Amino acid sequence: MGSANSTLDSPPGSAHAGPTFFADNAKALEIKEAANALFRAKDYQKALDLYSSIINQYDDRVMLATIAIARCNRAACYLNLEQYQNCIDDCNISLLFQTFNPNVAEKAKFRLAKATKALDDIDAEKKAADPSYPGRPKYDVAERMREQMRESSASSAKFQNADTEEHRPFGYVVRMKDHDPEYVHMRDMVPASLTFKAPQGGEAAYATRRDAFVKRIVLSHEPELMQKHPWKCFNCGKTATAWIHSPVANLASFYPIIKDYARPVCEREGSCATITRTAMEKADREDPEISREAGVRIKM
Structure with a gap:
């Protein structure tokens, strides 16, 4: 028995899953493992490309946890490539899924903090060099979430009126x-x-x-x-x-x-x-x- 906040998990049900759901999820996990190997080898750009392929190809038809991990891992690539704003975007999206995987959420919070600090340090350097520098534009988390939602939903929109619905x-x-x-x-x-x-x-x-x-x-x-x-x-x-x-x-x-x-x-x-x-x-x-x-x- 766990604590009062313990959880029990199960894989997705099959009552409403399409015929390729489990195969797609397995394929996405295979790609993730290949990306993880590239990340461990410090080939961050190639790892990023593979994580992106999971998100772009499978975002709307595999387990939510799979996408959360892909985004969180891609955030690590962005962090190492010093693409801090992209890292922040992926971390915030990953945190939407924290109910499913608290470990991923902790990693996302850590990477979010590092990327935010890096941007703060860059701002401080620019301000020191130019007192008139106004600072980077304010990051509106809610608006960025809406943008990400629209992007994520775009591939599903075409199925709304299909005879066999996605x-x-x-x-x-x-x-x-x-x-x-x-x-x-x-x-x-x-x-x-x-x-x-x-x-x-x-x-x-x-x-x-x-x-x-x-x-x-x-x-x-x-x-x-x-x-x-x-x-x-x-x-x-x-x-x-x-x-x-x-x-x-x-x-x-x-x-x-x-x-x-x-x-x-x-x-x-x-x-x-x-x-x-x-x-x-x-x-x-x-x-x-x-x-x-x-x-x-x-x-x-």
Whole structure:
């Protein structure tokens, strides 16, 4: 057993994955290993080119963790090549994925700090040489994230109205606050059209598709979730046989995710389920962390 912040991970589900998802992910990992070898040999430019090939070719159709590692490793190349702003961009993108891989997040934070300090030192030198130097333009993280999101989504846009729709990987995170383990991480695939904002006039149809998709994902992963741990009922402590779900979907984003504030129960209906639902509804209203959660809460 881990601490109260421990997590359980699993590979992506296959219910919605396209036929090439796992093959593409395996290929991306092969390229990553080749890039890692070049990096260890200090051939930073060639390593950078290979990491870039992963991001450019596989960004929208492999595991999120694979892309996070590729970006974080490419940031290390940029850092060694003294391309500090590019390093900062990749580090900030990698940090969006830190739920999946805390080790990658720590490396990204370290490289982000080094690149930022390097730019600060360059600014200081320029200012010393020329007191009128205004400093480098302010780096707007939020705007750069939006730019990166648009770039990342461009390759998926053409599939929005296709007969056979492209799917993108996303994270399904189940959180049991004040429980051990607190998080269970799972992965699956979402139709590309649900990762864009609803078209004007089509909001109702989009919401219907989104809600149905989220419910299907939550229920389809419940058997897998049950096998992760010997769960006990939130209310009575008996062996759990079902879950009460309260998912928040944030699919139309650079980092699509469903975060499910869930509780195990001994029966899906009955007094324990009622008490658990009441406690969860109270937490939804009063817990600032839950109330600030980005996305749309889906009623199960």
